[in-house]
Amino acid sequence: xxxxxLSATIALVLCFAVAKAQDLKKYDKGSxxxxxxxxxxxxxxxxxxxxxxxxxxxxxxxxxxxxxNDNEKQLTHGxxxxxxxxxxxxxxxxxxxxxxxxxxxWANVKFESGTSGKRVFNFATGGxxxxxxxxxxxxxxxxxxxxxxxKSKVYIGGxxxxxxxxxxxxxxxxxxxxxxxxxxxxxxxxxxxKYKKTPLWIFHGEKDDVVPVGLSxxxxxQLRVLRVQPKITLYPNDNHNSWDSAFAEPELxxxxxxxQR
Numbered sequence: 001x002x003x004x005x006l007s008a009t010i011a012l013v014l015c016f017a018v019a020k021a022q023d024l025k026k027y028d029k030g031s032x033x034x035x036x037x038x039x040x041x042x043x044x045x046x047x048x049x050x051x052x053x054x055x056x057x058x059x060x061x062x063x064x065x066x067x068x069n070d071n072e073k074q075l076t077h078g079x080x081x082x083x084x085x086x087x088x089x090x091x092x093x094x095x096x097x098x099x100x101x102x103x104x105x106w107a108n109v110k111f112e113s114g115t116s117g118k119r120v121f122n123f124a125t126g127g128x129x130x131x132x133x134x135x136x137x138x139x140x141x142x143x144x145x146x147x148x149x150x151k152s153k154v155y156i157g158g159x160x161x162x163x164x165x166x167x168x169x170x171x172x173x174x175x176x177x178x179x180x181x182x183x184x185x186x187x188x189x190x191x192x193x194k195y196k197k198t199p200l201w202i203f204h205g206e207k208d209d210v211v212p213v214g215l216s217x218x219x220x221x222q223l224r225v226l227r228v229q230p231k232i233t234l235y236p237n238d239n240h241n242s243w244d245s246a247f248a249e250p251e252l253x254x255x256x257x258x259x260q261r
Contacts, residue, residue: 023083024075027097031071032139039135040071040099044082046092049148056093056153056257058082059140061162061169067102074099077159081247091257094149098139104132106158106165107187121215123164123188133168140169144176152178152260159183159243160211167219170195179259181252183243184208186215192222199259201231203246205238 027042046055066073074097081087082095100106108124129137144154156177158166163185170180171187171194179199200223204216213234220230235245246252 024072024079026083027075027079027095029071032135032142034138034142037135037138039101039132039139040069041139042071042075042079042097042099044095046094047088051148054148054150056091056155057096057143057149058093058155058157058256059096059098061106061156061158061165062097062099063158063160063162064100064105067100067104069099069101071099077243078247087253091253093257094143096143098136100132100136100161100165104130106130106133106136106161107168108133109164109186118209118212121164121186121211123186123191125188125190129168129172133165133172136165136169137172140173140176153257154261155179155256155259157181157183157256158185159246160185160240163211167191167195170198170200174198175261178261179256181246181256182216183246184211184216184240186211187219189218189222192219193226196223196226196228199231201233201252201255203233203235203242203249205235205240205242205245207237207239208242210240 027044030043031040060078062074066076108127108130110122112120112122143149144151154177156166156169157180163182164187166180166182167185167187170177171191174194177198181201183203184205202216202220204213206213220232223230235242238245
């Protein structure tokens, strides 16, 4: 490739990167601070937003790699999904991406090293929420009480650590969410009965070597025990990044927004 073509290619790549960054700036920056609770979030309002109308609200929880306090990294996975023109026209909704602090975790879970060297996840069945979960619970109540949020159409979803946080929110706030989806997450099966009535779509990669697929299949099995037919999609060739496949599911968002309390 000659110098002129190389320069043109670099310029094109830079322009594309800048355009994507500008798109993510459509998410306004917000924060919830009350007492000892503080949490940053990004929020996307529908096009032609009218505060006198009410809209569905979806909250998305990121994975452990996007923790921090920059109020940006949490948009890494999923942020562009909700910016697509098709989504914004078909499902006018308020989209919220909170950010977990780097010294906390969404779910109340402890890690141990197993005999194979892999992490073993021990999920709590009760107890106090983590620092970030406690702040998240306050933030959710605050946002849900806004007059422009349709309380019958509040949704939660997340990936990895955020999938674990999704399950925890479902058990802590049993009457808040109309539906949920969890990607490569996990929970203690003893908690499943607490959210068996909430429509839930589970996703996981069968080759996941970070969060074992068994954590998702055990939840699905427990739902069957509770006489609930689980909605679960497993990807035979996916490792931990099964969120790419889940986000590409054409029925995910139509299914989600068809649910209401």
